[in-house]
Amino acid sequence: MLFQSLECSFSCKSATLGLRIQRAMSSVNIPPPECMLRPLEVPYRYLFGPGPSNVPPRILAAGARPIIGHLHTEMYEIMNDIKRGIQYAFQTNNHMTLAMSGSGHTAMECAVFNTVEPGESVLVSINGVWGERVAEIAERMGAKVHTMVKSPGGYFTTEEIEKALAKHKPVLFFLTHGESSAGLAHPVDNVGDLCLRHNCLFLVDSVASLGASPLLMDQQKIDILYTGSQKALNAPPGTAPISFNERACHKMFNRKIKPVSYLLDMTHLSNYWVRMHVLYHHTGPVSGFFALRESLAILAEKGLENSWRQHREVAEYLWKGIEDLGLKLFIKDKDLRLPSVTTIAIPDGYDWKELLAYMMKHHQVEMTGGLGPSIGMVIRVGLMGYNCSKFNADKALTALADALKHCPKRRG
């Protein structure tokens, strides 16, 4: 009760306090928890997994600025900057460009909830965990879901996609550009054209790839694109850029019934972000937006091309180092490898969990195992944005070499 004495300067025996307060005050029977009287402890970690990645001091400082109201004029200016920053990062001129108040999954649900109506057909390509998620989201809201499935590391040819589009006549086709569970950068060229020809919206997940692997929303005719804040953008998790083109807007603003979520209804979100009405829908994460603006500013200063080149070159360096350790990369074709998240085939005889635990304990280095269908198949190393340097690649390789040396080999 640190502040007790301070508080008593008001009046300890409050004759003026309402009866209900006095009764409630004497009814408090759950004491302050001991654990909350201890200070917050956070260890330093090298976040070399698939994200979140380390947040540079400049972005942390932006997120720690004293806040203003979510509906203040200056906040709308900041939101406008964010919009412009996303347009640049996505290479799009779409007006309907904004940041979701939530992680990449929020953007994923928002995209599906707004562009699909119950009973409509949706085609989802699944070659890792993200497609599985979209299929589940679409099923829950009543869509007819058709899936194309490959094992992790697999990808879909334009012929396969066209065949499925023709067969299922979906209103929406989902593809993951950066399949972080498998470490695959899926080819996107020509798919937009196919979707256009089949009168279907093309939805792309670039959470793990944006800023690291080339993507050109307008030129590649992507109708809806989203990403997350916590990967190559290096902002803390909690905001998610998303953009809809004219075709997507036409579909979602000419619905027969309202989207099932009020929170994610693009009619309201577009009033907030695009028409910039000072109308309350929800309270945006002000500090998260400050941080996101800073992360997009860093990308604008650096230049997309430089960021792509840097990720590829550091990845090449990392790949060579991994192979020099006698390990195998999970994705054989270099041009299909996601430069932000590298997948290593689990080395014969090792328990991958032991390797990860060793690196965390002795090097404060986070790498992770697989996710969803790739669990037990890979170890994942992510060097993204701020973390993307040869220095950090060396640090990751040192940790890995040390783990291979010290962890028991059980079989193989």
Add this chain to the structure above:
Amino acid sequence: MLFQSLECSFSCKSATLGLRIQRAMSSVNIPPPECMLRPLEVPYRYLFGPGPSNVPPRILAAGARPIIGHLHTEMYEIMNDIKRGIQYAFQTNNHMTLAMSGSGHTAMECAVFNTVEPGESVLVSINGVWGERVAEIAERMGAKVHTMVKSPGGYFTTEEIEKALAKHKPVLFFLTHGESSAGLAHPVDNVGDLCLRHNCLFLVDSVASLGASPLLMDQQKIDILYTGSQKALNAPPGTAPISFNERACHKMFNRKIKPVSYLLDMTHLSNYWVRMHVLYHHTGPVSGFFALRESLAILAEKGLENSWRQHREVAEYLWKGIEDLGLKLFIKDKDLRLPSVTTIAIPDGYDWKELLAYMMKHHQVEMTGGLGPSIGMVIRVGLMGYNCSKFNADKALTALADALKHCPKRRG
């Protein structure tokens, strides 16, 4: 292109870069936006509206700590602290206590989506904007929505509530404890008993009241309670504490069909927060959780009783000051006034928008107008948590007196 020279230390003419990257690099045709090459500018504001309120340096610093992974052991310890801190703030022993990755609206949708199935009856009390929102959310997900409506400032008697429960036989009854659009603290005593007797879950919104106006979840038999981070808790917006008791858990974990949202599915969220499985559902806002923990720690140190007393005493001081300026308080009965958000009847002859703009311009003080049905009826002054002091009340009163003196009186 600030980093160009740095990047070129890799290799400006990358023969090793993949063809696709080189093609993409030459296809970038949207330049970095000018606005993003300027630094972030954020003015200082006295946030004396209904929230977000100013964030104290200690909480800003916690939110600016270097992040760790959302699934790291230490993160689960921090989440456990948060859970304990919420249990204390809510005065509940519920295991199913957690923080949503989103604002209060996320918690609102989560509560409705999980405890109600399509076709079930829901009763919503509306005496301001929050009930309107819940009714809309429940309607969208296919519930049969029944409403009880009062104009802003009105409240519901236990007789009225019991009559409606008997008539509509809802599975869920919604009530706003802190009706911030009207400045009303709704009586909650006995309503839980009524709901129990009518086999209905009692859902309470305490976004604007938690920590400011007494509420005892377990003793008042509230089945589901949620709040926001950005009011009396003084954390940045973006996280929302919520708790479900056994009865609520029984209902939501014995559903016939899955909730419509994967993101807000309590089966997944309870695995994450309560069973603490290290299983990926979504990426939680790590920095937001650091800040939320700090805000709950401050409340635990201070003590709920002290916080309630402080809010009531500062509110009394503010109310007297407002009346001394010749203004009228919108809620007549002191014991029905929300101590965190005071509503002033718009003074005769003044344009409320001019008064607000004057205070913002000349005093950097934010107050706001009404919200939803209370627009044009009230001016709202919030002094919450960190902002709750006689010093700030004086600052608010000075700004208000100055605005009344300098803004033109047009009629009345």
